[in-house]
Amino acid sequence: MQVLYERCAAVDVGKDDIAVAVRLPGDGPDGRATSKRTFKTFYGVLREAARWLTSLGVTHVAMEATGIYSMPVYHALTGHGNFAQVLVCNAGHVRNVPGRKTDFADAEWLVHLLECGLLRGSFIPPADIKAARDVLRYRTKVVQSRTSELQRPGNVLQDAGIKIDSVASSIATKSGLAMIEALIDGERRPQVLADLAKGKMRSKIPDLALALEGRFGDHHALMCRLHLDHIGHLEEMIARLDAQAGAMMAPFHAQRALLTTIPGIGPLAAAAVISEIGADVSEYFPDAAHLASWTGICPGNHESAGKRHSGKRRHGNQHLQPVLVEAAWAAVRHEGYLKALYHRHVMKWGGYRSPTAKKKAIMVVAHAILVIIWHVLAAGEPYDELGADYFTRRLDPDRETRRLIAKLEALGHQVSLQPAA
Secondary structure, three states, rough: OOOOOEEEEEEEOOOHHHHHEEEEEEOOOOEEEEEEEEHHHOOHHHHHHHHHHHOOOEEEEEOOOOHHHHHHHHHHHHHHHHOOOOOOOOOOOOOOOOOOOHHHHHHHHEEEHHHHOOOOOOOOOHHHHHHHHHHHHHHHHHHHHHHHHHHHHHHHHHOOOOOOOHHHHOOOOOHHHHHHHHHEEEEEEEEHHOOOOHHHHHHHHHHHHHOOOOOOOOHHHHHHHHHHHHHHHHHHHHHHHHHHHHHHHHHHHEEEEEEEEEEOHHHHHHHHHHHHHHOHHHHHOOOOHHHHHHHOOOOOOEEEEOEEEOOOOOOOOOOOOHHHHHHHHHOOOOOOOHHHHHHHHHOOOOOOOOOOOOHHHHHHHHHHHHHHHHHHHHHOOOOOOOOHHHHHHHOOEEEEEEEEHHHHHOOOOOOOOOOOO
16 A cells, blocks of 8 residues: 555554654665554653654654553653654554554554555643633532432431422422431421421411421431532632633634524533534534534434444544534524424434433433534634524425425315415
């Protein structure tokens, strides 16, 4: 195959060592020569590896994406080497031939692919975007931990025979937490505990008095205390992460404001989107279709021998997908183009009683939101609402009339039309 890059290198990344293979002009059968070396993954040694590759005149470097282990290597190469391009490649796209699995063999295979231009790099965000991504992803984990922790006091109360959540919608309300605090402090009289209800909950005091009679003991009080303290600690962490994320998103205030014009996307979701795909989206993704494919929010494409096989979605970005789906559910609650799109596809796949129709339709809306995100960020203009009647306006009136008449006649009706006054 044609050699596109005369001087290139590939790195097989491990936790403690990296194997480097370099392809240069030489006296081999194909006029090429391969040089190999190993380096420790200490950052100072990685800087030495970057300088060694630069001294050989290497212009392009590739490595497999190996999670957190590939990041120090990538930053050492980009920060201390002089290369035209450093590619971090999806490991699933560059697997070696079975039966010859060594670090050097993997590096050599990778450099052969690289010199022929057969590798495509993954999206590596700029440092400021990457930092915001780390903060917002960790915030998601902490919120999930808080949600899980909120269920545990309820389990303790159930064990003690206290049935607050059978009367109230949640024990995590001000009324519910006040009653739990009183139980922890030693109050056991059901009527006194029920009288701690606030707002609309006061209309349920008679039922609460019955629900608050149980066998709440000292070990229940200890467990509830620990759970509530942990929930408070998690809420403090969330507040700190929110403040940090807000400060890190300050340089991207304009892009964040544009994204919040899209139905279903609030300030936090906008920050999460920017942290995952970057602010200058057209620089990394040439069009909306590339972005949807990278995210894994569009149907797969598997065709062989003229037959289309499974259209299952790719895995894609597992952190951005939940944000888009959550935004889609929020968007379809309000009148507009996205709600009309949702209704159209729900009816297409079996109606609102179908267990899968709504799930499929919401993925269509999530895909539409992602396409809108690309256009809004690429054009630098706010979202222009198409309207709830967008699909109706696109219909040919005569054709739609004929379709509806045929449908009514198929149901056994005789149809006669009179023009409206």
